[in-house]
Amino acid sequence: MTAYWVRFAELPDGLAERVRLTVAGGRFDAVEIGVDAAPADVRLDGVVLPGFANAHSHAFHRALRGRTHGDGGTFWTWREQMYATASRLDPDGYFALARAVYAEMVSAGMTAVGEFHYLHHDHGGRRYADPNAMNDALVAAAAEAGIRLTLLDVCYLSGGLTATGHLPLDPVQERFSDGSVDDWAERVAGWSSPPGVVVGAAVHSVRAVPEKDLTRFAEVVSGLRGGGGPVHVHLSEQPAENAAVQAFYGCTPTALLARNGLLDERTSAVHATHLSEDDIAALGSARTYACFCPTTERDLADGIGPAHALAAAGSPLTLGSDQHAVIDMFEELRGLELHERLISNERGRFTPAELIAAATETGHRSLGRPDAGRLEAGALADFVEVSGDSVRTVGSRPDQIVYSATAADVRTVVVGGEVVVRAGEHRLGPVATLLAESLPTLEER
Secondary structure, rough: EEEEEEEEEEEEEEEEEEEEEEEEEEEEEEEEEEOOOOOOEEEEEEEEEEEEEEEEEEEHHHHOOOOOOOOOHHHHHHHHHHHHHHOOOHHHHHHHHHHHHHHHHOOOOOOEEEEOOOOOOOOOOOOOOOOOOOOOOHHHHHHHHHEEEEEEEOOOOOEEEOOEEEOOOOOHHHOOOOOOOOHHHHHHOOOOOOOEEEEEEEEOOOOOOOHHHHHHHHHHHHHHHHOOEEEEEEEEOOOOHHHHHHHHOOOOOOHHOOOOOOOOEEEEEEEEOEEEEEHHHHHHOOOOEEEHHHHHHHHHHOOOOOOHHHHHHOOEEEEEEEEEOOOOOOHHHHHHHHHHHHHHEEEEEEEHHHHHHHHHHHHHHOOOOOOOOOOOOEOOOOEEEEEOOHHHHOOOHHHHHHOOOOOEEEEEEOOOOOOEOOOEEEEEEOOHHHHHOOHHHHHOO
């Protein structure tokens, strides 16, 4: 049993001072408010928040950071560079890169990640001898980095969509595909995932899974591993997607998911950028999560999604770092509010507490972890200490520190009662070194 005395802590009822968090068996055993530090307590003088949930990640995209900006272009030209990076990965290389990326996440205060995983097979689209070798690489990477993993195994069947129909897979995309929904389900069902890993399912997008396969996906996912796990999908990230679906199917992508039974309280719509009023109402009434990735959405010029309208309609909001142009949950949660300010000319569209909830409790719930993201007895003992006296945060009110802090202000990260980051240093050592050692294998030849 370990007791932490913290000067300020963000509890379910709001910010509290002089709090003792007692941890036993990987969970909070007790939370006491307004107490003095005892000699045996571990003292944390910053602001303690629940561990952040990165609800949407593509770990291998981290290799593109700072390398895609020289020639302008669009999301679609960026995608070609992403495909080139994907073509160079094997299980060993993916393990090394993902371990470094996950360690960077933990160093930024993220204690859980939802990995939207579609890089399944070898360079020719053939299954490895172990059909889930890439899954195992991600699991091993997360374990070493000390982050909780929800592996969202992606069904990916077509190369895109035009007004005349779905396109065949291109050579790189063949790595992503199992060929059919049933073959995808057979591979997922045959994987022995280790304890502690949540296994979810995902449709890459309505561009990549034709409607007849959406119908089948909805049927098989309800029985896969007992059903009830998280289901994620990229939704309306680009206007071109909406136009193609409207031309071929005569509806919006949201309506297409709805008529195939894929909107409900376990589903997360990732990006949800270009939505109609009917789309917003449908997502809200189904209590479908909306996962925003503000640093990616502005990096790729995707646009600003209707976060406030979705929340008002009933969609819980979550946050992810997606392509990892930035790994900093403070940037993501501020982006959610600041983007709203740009389009509304109003401040305070979300309170600091609402932004923290999106980054913590709601995000964990969307990843199949309803017992995480809260500093309360019985919850998983995952938390982060943020420095209140750095050059960025000194003078900030503790209840508003998320508006001044960055990932560099994370001092301590505890996952399941285990200290993974101490005094700003990850247990694996310098994360920049891990990244430097894993990235060269992915550079253009």
